[in-house]
Amino acid sequence: xxxxxxxxxxxxxxxxxxxxxxxxxxxxxxxxxxxxxxxxxxxxxxxxxxxxxxxxxxxxxxxxxxxxxxxxxxxxxxxxxxxxxxxxxxxxxxxxxxxxxxxxxxxxxxxxxxxxxxxxxxxxxxxxxxxxxxxxxxxxxxxxxxxxxxxxxxxxxxxxxxxxxxxxxxxxxxxxxxxxxxxxxxxxxxxxxxxxxxxxxxxxxxxxxxxxxxxxxxxxxxxxxxxxxxxxxxxxxxxxxxxxxxxxxxxxxxxxxxxxxxxxxxxxxxxxxxxxxxxxxxxxxxxxxxxxxxxxxxxxxxxxxxxxxxxxxxxxxxxxxxxxxxxxxxxxxxxxxxxxxxxxxxxxxxxxxxxxxxxxxxxxxxxxxxxxxxxxxxxxxxxxxxxxxxx
Amino acid sequence: xxxxxxxxxxxxxxxxxxxxxxxxxxxxxxxxxxxxxxxxxxxxxxxxxxxxxxxxxxxxxxxxxxxxxxxxxxxxxxxxxxxxxxxxxxxxxxxxxxxxxxxxxxxxxxxxxxxxxxxxxxxxxxxxxxxxxxxxxxxxxxxxxxxxxxxxxxxxxxxxxxxxxxxxxxxxxxxxxxxxxxxxxxxxxxxxxxxxxxxxxxxxxxxxxxxxxxxxxxxxxxxxxxxxxxxxxxxxxxxxxxxxxxxxxxxxxxxxxxxxxxxxxxxxxxxxxxxxxxxxxxxxxxxxxxxxxxxxxxxxxxxxxxxxxxxxxxxxxxxxxxxxxxxxxxxxxxxxxxxxxxxxxxxxxxxxxxxxxxxxxxxxxxxxxxxxxxxx
Ligand SMILES: Cc1cc2nc3c(=O)[nH]c(=O)nc-3n(C[C@H](O)[C@H](O)[C@H](O)COP(=O)(O)OP(=O)(O)OC[C@H]3O[C@@H](n4cnc5c(N)ncnc54)[C@H](O)[C@@H]3O)c2cc1C
Numbered sequence: 001x002x003x004x005x006x007x008x009x010x011x012x013x014x015x016x017x018x019x020x021x022x023x024x025x026x027x028x029x030x031x032x033x034x035x036x037x038x039x040x041x042x043x044x045x046x047x048x049x050x051x052x053x054x055x056x057x058x059x060x061x062x063x064x065x066x067x068x069x070x071x072x073x074x075x076x077x078x079x080x081x082x083x084x085x086x087x088x089x090x091x092x093x094x095x096x097x098x099x100x101x102x103x104x105x106x107x108x109x110x111x112x113x114x115x116x117x118x119x120x121x122x123x124x125x126x127x128x129x130x131x132x133x134x135x136x137x138x139x140x141x142x143x144x145x146x147x148x149x150x151x152x153x154x155x156x157x158x159x160x161x162x163x164x165x166x167x168x169x170x171x172x173x174x175x176x177x178x179x180x181x182x183x184x185x186x187x188x189x190x191x192x193x194x195x196x197x198x199x200x201x202x203x204x205x206x207x208x209x210x211x212x213x214x215x216x217x218x219x220x221x222x223x224x225x226x227x228x229x230x231x232x233x234x235x236x237x238x239x240x241x242x243x244x245x246x247x248x249x250x251x252x253x254x255x256x257x258x259x260x261x262x263x264x265x266x267x268x269x270x271x272x273x274x275x276x277x278x279x280x281x282x283x284x285x286x287x288x289x290x291x292x293x294x295x296x297x298x299x300x301x302x303x304x305x306x307x308x309x310x311x312x313x314x315x316x317x318x319x320x321x322x323x324x325x326x327x328x329x330x331x332x333x334x335x336x337x338x339x340x341x342x343x344x345x346x347x348x349x350x351x352x353x354x355x356x357x358x359x360x361x362x363x364x365x366x367x368x369x370x371x372x373x374x375x376x377x378x379x380x381x382x383x384x385x386x387x388x389x390x391x
Numbered sequence: 392x393x394x395x396x397x398x399x400x401x402x403x404x405x406x407x408x409x410x411x412x413x414x415x416x417x418x419x420x421x422x423x424x425x426x427x428x429x430x431x432x433x434x435x436x437x438x439x440x441x442x443x444x445x446x447x448x449x450x451x452x453x454x455x456x457x458x459x460x461x462x463x464x465x466x467x468x469x470x471x472x473x474x475x476x477x478x479x480x481x482x483x484x485x486x487x488x489x490x491x492x493x494x495x496x497x498x499x500x501x502x503x504x505x506x507x508x509x510x511x512x513x514x515x516x517x518x519x520x521x522x523x524x525x526x527x528x529x530x531x532x533x534x535x536x537x538x539x540x541x542x543x544x545x546x547x548x549x550x551x552x553x554x555x556x557x558x559x560x561x562x563x564x565x566x567x568x569x570x571x572x573x574x575x576x577x578x579x580x581x582x583x584x585x586x587x588x589x590x591x592x593x594x595x596x597x598x599x600x601x602x603x604x605x606x607x608x609x610x611x612x613x614x615x616x617x618x619x620x621x622x623x624x625x626x627x628x629x630x631x632x633x634x635x636x637x638x639x640x641x642x643x644x645x646x647x648x649x650x651x652x653x654x655x656x657x658x659x660x661x662x663x664x665x666x667x668x669x670x671x672x673x674x675x676x677x678x679x680x681x682x683x684x685x686x687x688x689x690x691x692x693x694x695x696x697x698x699x700x701x702x703x704x705x706x707x708x709x710x711x712x713x714x715x716x717x718x719x720x721x722x723x724x725x726x727x728x729x730x731x732x733x734x735x736x737x738x739x740x741x742x743x744x745x746x747x748x749x750x751x752x753x754x755x756x757x758x759x760x761x762x763x764x765x766x767x
Binding site: 001281283285287297301318375378383385 | 392393394395396397400460650653654661662664665666667669670671673674675677678681682685686688689692693696706709710754755758759760761762765766767
């Protein structure tokens, strides 16, 4: 056992910090919860690209650095600590690129991977549909073969960033007659500027336009945009899930709030005493610190397992379930410690920390839903991890 | 980073697991708890022969000079089978203060006999006010012609009835702070010492130990006069994390028992483990158990590296205190009424979880330490 990082890993962390400190000073971004995914800056992503921080774990032949998953965890931990604006490349880097490396054609690898690494394209993920949430195999959006094209019809929903991205990575039905529903699905890359695509905003309960509905009305997609094998799309997605699930982004979406709170209670006074002398405040923050450190160990355990060349079994699902519930407790505790100030939203006069507590309390509803709900994750832990019988 | 065990540690874990599964079945645990002695001298000797009592002591005293991490691995296996007896008292509460604060002669006198399984030692620290802080130490040691006279009552002293020696934490100089506290290694047969057993929730042996004008010599002082607390402070993270390691083992076993039961027990024509409510209890349990393991081993590793570990130790104890309890409570719920019987084994873990939560400070006590360490 060893819970320390190597000199090179510490050097990497320092390098990332120095870069982010300098960017922060130059006003490139502000530290606010959810900023890491909500802030969308191709310029910033290009600078990350020049540093070699996109495609960090990818093989060299595809322009990657062949860094370890631990390196990437360190990079991400710092990006999230600062909430650096990485929304432009985050999904392509974490998910789209690795999926293409695993399942893509030679041509896809040659054309798309360099564009991702150089921050020249941005992707959104189009899995969920109105009738296919947790039950993803119920996807109905269809792709019908027609000459050298497929014709796409249907609707995606909750598509984060579709209003800003260039492409949408989709799961669609290619065989409506397959005996088993999950055997008739395929993955496609669709240009969001194609005729017949309509992106309609959805305003979330935090008042932000973050996700969308995406409609496909006879959208023509070249055949070579299918990724991997026809009708194997569901299996391909499942194989990718464990890479996606347990990043530090599931623990640190509202992390700045925590650091802010710890400083706040040291400065702020109630009844003439610093708030941090209040036993309840001390107890709450200490408990959060312990829970945070455990979440961090869970994330690093998964990164370590991947670095060893092994796939985590139930650990990735467990990590995400635990971490997102922590984020919820953090935002609730923050609003209560701030008291009446805890209700003040971004932009309000008197709002502490730019209204981050109130806003994060609203956002936190989504943390335990997106990318697999806590309940679905617990099903996975129970059945795959503990071998309990199918429910 | 490396979350795995090395080869020797894997072997230690496996050996300990196999040995204890064979030598310490739950039937043995239940008998031993009811027995007045509370341990088996035969098993004690076998453990000594395996080198366990000497695992972390230097070779010059017959020990194996293993790391604290090794000890944690062994303790996890002990907690896994609810091993009754004075291992924790002797090695952790007795041996560590002697190793830390003892003179060469004291180390020579006590450590080899601990290692050989010939000596049982315990620590008398808590008193009726039930605190682990210097202001909880009121037992007096007053200077006399021959040395010191001990006077007062210690409470919750583990294994005092079988201990050959008791390390007594006493006040040599008036006050409430850490200054003025001195440790004495006292022969338990010294005139004036009397022990009365307490009835504890987990059936482990704890005692009221009354010191009625007990005369001890200067040679019995462990460490420096008036500066005994520094020894306690130095070993305390180890004490706490050692207990957490036992909790990890207990939590792991509770989880396994529960998952196995959920696979076997049928209601409505299928295993209850197919019911989602039951599955989610089990998922919560494994999450708690894994968390106990990582936070405890991070603390144990920190101690092994001789880095400051006050915060790590308290994080581990705060978490394990709640989590082990939660795991056993969920386990009971999944077992239904059978788990509520004395015949079943689950209650051993449920009881240990409560007992060990209270020992050395619960979540609130340790959250306060973490808060301090966070600069609050
Ligand atoms: C902020 C946000 C961003 C998102 N971004 C994207 C995106 O970019 N791309 C995309 O494709 N999707 C995205 N999603 C969608 C997300 O993946 C789905 O919300 C999620 O999979 C759950 O589906 P649902 O909302 O339809 O809920 P449902 O599946 O209808 O679930 C409702 C409730 O039922 C429970 N439930 C359902 N099935 C089970 C079961 N088998 N066992 C136990 N309980 C069950 C759920 O846990 C939940 O509590 C996003 C969602 C949010 C909130």
